[in-house]
Amino acid sequence: MQTIDQAMQDKVLAVARAGMTSAEAIGFFRVSLGLYYLAGLMTEETLDFKLIDAQYNRFIYHSLGGGHSIASVLQFMSGEKVLRVLQSERFLAAFAQHCPDIPVDSISFLISLNLGVAKSLSGLDAVGPVVDWIEQEKARTGQ
DSSP: OOOHHHHHHHHHHHHTTTTHHHHHHHHHHHOOOOOOOOHHHHHSSSOHHHHHHHHHHHHHHHHHHTOOOOOHHHHEEEEEEEEHHHHHHHHHHHHHHHHSSSGGGGGGHHHHHHHHHHHHHHHOOOSSHHHHHHHHHHHHTTT
16 A cells, blocks of 8 residues: 555645535545545555554644544545535546546445445445445446
8 A cells, every 4th residue: 555645645635625615625635535545455465554544644634633534534435425525526527637546437446445344344234325326336437
């Protein structure tokens, strides 16, 4: 998993600046950072989650302040409120422009991966609006 370098931080912050309100900007920040985190899981390497999470948490703290963590970012990304971001044309355009290393068409897969991790931790099946959105995206993109 890649560490959080300055280039990734700049990309995430650029996407956040596309938000029109502070709430929208924080949502854009959470989702773009969460997508980087999830994309970084796609590796054959052994991951040091303690180190990785500490780096993400430090960046989150410096960007948003206390009360936020990578765990809360991933939790946000598994709840219904994430749909406001995922369905935002402004977010999708900003993410495509500033984060070309994560294809927009891979977002539904990464969100699905996040739900899978949540399911394995909680033992509960993933159901609801986010699952419905993933299915719609799979149908739209043919994945």
